[in-house]
Amino acid sequence: MSSNFKTVDIFAGPGGLAEGFSSLRDAGGERIFDIALSVEKEPSAFATLRLRAFTRQFSELPISYYDYISGRISRERLMDLHPAEWEAAVRETTMLELGSDSAREWLGPALRKIRENAGDRTVLIGGPPCQAYSLVGRARNRGIANYDAASDHRHFLYREYIHILEQLQPVAFVMENVKGMLSAKVNGVGMIARIMADLRSAGGKVDNYHILPLVADTRGGMYGHIVRAEEFGIPQARHRVILLGIRTDVLIRRGLPTGALQPLLASPVKVTVRDVLEGMPRLRSGLSRTADTPEGWRTAAMSAFREAATACDAHATDLKDVARRLRSHADSMPGVDTMPPRTSTSPGPIRDNRLADWLVDARVGALPNHESRGHMAGDLARYAFAATFAEVFGRSPKAQEFPPGLAPDHRNWESGKFADRFRVQTWDAPSTTVTSHISKDGHYFIHPDPMQCRSLTVREAARLQTFPDNYFFEGNRTQQYVQVGNAVPPLLAKQIAELLSDLLSRA
Numbered sequence: 001m002s003s004n005f006k007t008v009d010i011f012a013g014p015g016g017l018a019e020g021f022s023s024l025r026d027a028g029g030e031r032i033f034d035i036a037l038s039v040e041k042e043p044s045a046f047a048t049l050r051l052r053a054f055t056r057q058f059s060e061l062p063i064s065y066y067d068y069i070s071g072r073i074s075r076e077r078l079m080d081l082h083p084a085e086w087e088a089a090v091r092e093t094t095m096l097e098l099g100s101d102s103a104r105e106w107l108g109p110a111l112r113k114i115r116e117n118a119g120d121r122t123v124l125i126g127g128p129p130c131q132a133y134s135l136v137g138r139a140r141n142r143g144i145a146n147y148d149a150a151s152d153h154r155h156f157l158y159r160e161y162i163h164i165l166e167q168l169q170p171v172a173f174v175m176e177n178v179k180g181m182l183s184a185k186v187n188g189v190g191m192i193a194r195i196m197a198d199l200r201s202a203g204g205k206v207d208n209y210h211i212l213p214l215v216a217d218t219r220g221g222m223y224g225h226i227v228r229a230e231e232f233g234i235p236q237a238r239h240r241v242i243l244l245g246i247r248t249d250v251l252i253r254r255g256l257p258t259g260a261l262q263p264l265l266a267s268p269v270k271v272t273v274r275d276v277l278e279g280m281p282r283l284r285s286g287l288s289r290t291a292d293t294p295e296g297w298r299t300a301a302m303s304a305f306r307e308a309a310t311a312c313d314a315h316a317t318d319l320k321d322v323a324r325r326l327r328s329h330a331d332s333m334p335g336v337d338t339m340p341p342r343t344s345t346s347p348g349p350i351r352d353n354r355l356a357d358w359l360v361d362a363r364v365g366a367l368p369n370h371e372s373r374g375h376m377a378g379d380l381a382r383y384a385f386a387a388t389f390a391e392v393f394g395r396s397p398k399a400q401e402f403p404p405g406l407a408p409d410h411r412n413w414e415s416g417k418f419a420d421r422f423r424v425q426t427w428d429a430p431s432t433t434v435t436s437h438i439s440k441d442g443h444y445f446i447h448p449d450p451m452q453c454r455s456l457t458v459r460e461a462a463r464l465q466t467f468p469d470n471y472f473f474e475g476n477r478t479q480q481y482v483q484v485g486n487a488v489p490p491l492l493a494k495q496i497a498e499l500l501s502d503l504l505s506r507a
Contacts, residue, residue: 005171005504006036006118008111010098010126010164011157013040014048014473014483016465017125017176020493022056024501032501033123036114039107041097044475045483050093051075051472057085061363061470069368069472098160111167122168123500127176127488128157158195165202165209172500173209173245175199176488181241182222192222192241199245209245214496215264227492230430233267233354234489235276236464238433244500254506264495271352273448274427276359276463279348281367282340285383285454286374294339301453304380305330305388311405312385319403321392326384329450340452344370344459347469358491359463361470368472369480370459372452373442380453382406382443386422387450396424396446424448425456431464439481458484466491 003026009018021033038053040046055061064081067073079086094110096103115122158175165173184191200209213224220226222241229238246256286292287300305326312323334340344367350356375383385406389397399421408421424446425431431445438445442455456464458473458480466489473480 003121004030004032004034005121005123006114007033007123007125008036008114008164008168008170009038010124010161011040011128012038012045012049012126013042013486013488014045015052016467016487016490017127017174017493018049019052019467019471019490020488020495021123021125021497023490023494024497033497035092036118036122037110038093039096039098039103039126040093041095042479043095044479045486046093046095047474048472048483050089051474053092054078054082054086054089055470056092057082057088061361063363066363066365066470069364069470070366098164099157104163107164108167111164115168120171122170124161124165124168124170124173126161126174128161159198162198162202165199166204169203169247171247171250171504173199173243174496174500175243175245177241179220179226179239179241182220196243199243203247205248207248210248210251211243211245214242214244214499215266227264229489229492230270231266232264232492232495233269233271233352234430234466234492235271235273235352235355236431236434236489237429238489238492240488242496244496246503250504256503256506264499269352270430271355272428273425273431273464275352276350276355277448277460278427279350280460280463281344281346281348281370282449283342283344283370283372283452283454283457284340285372285380285452286342288374288376290377292374294336298333298336298339300377300380301384302330302333304377304453305333305384305450307381308385308388308403308406311381311403314405315403319389322385322389325392326388326450329384329388333451342372350463355466355491358466358494359468361468364469367459367469369462370457371477372454372457373477375442375454378408379443382408382422383446383453383455384450386424386446387448387453390424390426390448391450394428395426396420397422420444422446425464434461434464434485436482436485438485439478461485465489 007021012018015038018035018038022031022035024032026032038049040049055065064073064078068075068078096106161175182192196211199211200207202208215224215227217224217226225241225243227240227242229236284297287297309323309326312319347364347367350359386397421443423432423444425448427448438461445456447454447456458477461481461484462471465484465487473483
């Protein structure tokens with residue numbers, strides 16, 4: 001029997017958890033966690049997931065894959081060139097809506113087969129959808145007339161995770177979700193206590209699984225289970241609940257402790273936005289609702305910088321340095337012939353060696369998914385101000401620090417509810433949490449270089465999430481942003497996989 005662990009990835013999204021887990025190799029070069037099945041319902045995320053499963057069939061990616069992600073050949077041509085590998089990817093991935101009768105009917109036999117073939121060496125990973133638990137989602141729900149949390153099926157999608165856990169009975173599981181699940185309630189009862197109890201008793205026994213701390217951390221009111229990604233070499237402040245469960249009989253049989261495990265070790269160096277984005281090809285933003293040409297953008301951008309400077313002058317003396325720098329940026333705007341493009345030209349270096357080893361693929365000739373969005377002319381001035389303010393003060397401005405002349409026409413602008421409505425990702429700190437909201441307008445994800453005057457691209461967001469540069473996101477740009485924002489950072493997943501592998505390998 002193989003010494004690896006057949007791994008089932010559910011609610012998989014574009015595959016962040018699977019990317020980290022499948023990257024681990026043993027001394028013989030075999031995958032320690034071999035992905036046996038990945039399940040996702042959203043079509044564009046599923047297309048990304050299947051394509052990544054296809055890449056795992058090769059010891060070295062073929063040139064045809066790079067031709068595909070650079071747009072030189074079609075997906076159909078890629079499939080035709082590698083039919084056996086594509087068929088393996090088809091067997092490894094399935095598009096199902098977990099919780100539906102059809103999904104349960106299909107999954108039952110599939111999980112039994114995996115368990116029969118793998119014996120006692122299976123692992124379950126995944127993160128049930130978080131919309132019902134997230135603070136933003138809950139705020140949105142409160143605005144719905146007669147909203148009833150008890151009838152919102154999204155609160156109980158974790159039960160599908162439990163159902164699959166009961167069927168597979170893996171030696172271990174990893175479940176990820178937002179911190180909001182710690183405070184989510186249905187009919188006044190906290191969801192986290194119910195979820196933890198259901199996970200522990202999956203399989204019929206009260207203590208069938210033991211949930212172990214991943215980190216030595218008392219912050220957040222839940223010892224050991226809130227993982228702060230920026231403390232583990234991820235260039236992003238992303239705080240998530242991650243539950244690691246080990247079957248209790250496995251702990252007893254191997255003589256493993258049930259409490260004080262060696263947790264994930266925090267990285268001694270904090271990785272910043274600069275480490276992963278500064279060397280990337282410079283892009284200009286596009287213009288929306290008007291003709292987008294290099295000449296038109298240059299004129300609009302210079303006007304935006306000067307408009308922002310004038311607004312600063314009219315507001316307060318503490319913005320005089322910002323105004324001066326805005327005018328300097330306008331004066332140094334490159335000419336049309338040297339204007340940065342809207343799409344990438346070639347990959348750039350990464351300052352952090354560990355991240356470079358993980359992210360960079362020297363065979364990628366042009367970064368995929370690296371195209372700027374178009375922005376309205378009025379927002380260009382706000383982006384110019386916000387990024388230049390960050391240059392001067394080292395932080396993103398709050399709403400009340402915007403000059404009145406740059407205030408958007410938004411009825412809640414001065415309410416305090418949108419203090420970070422325009423947020424710059426500053427160079428010398430980890431980024432804020434990359435979420436699916438980046439698909440909306442980009443205002444929360446402004447690039448730190450004022451001269452580019454734009455929001456982050458999909459590829460930049462993917463680098464902050466630690467997706468390798470050869471990881472291609474399918475779908476339209478909005479769908480790509482959503483996939484990236486909803487994913488688990490693969491490099492963080494790899495560290496969790498390393499901890500689990502070490503635990504399961506102990507005699």
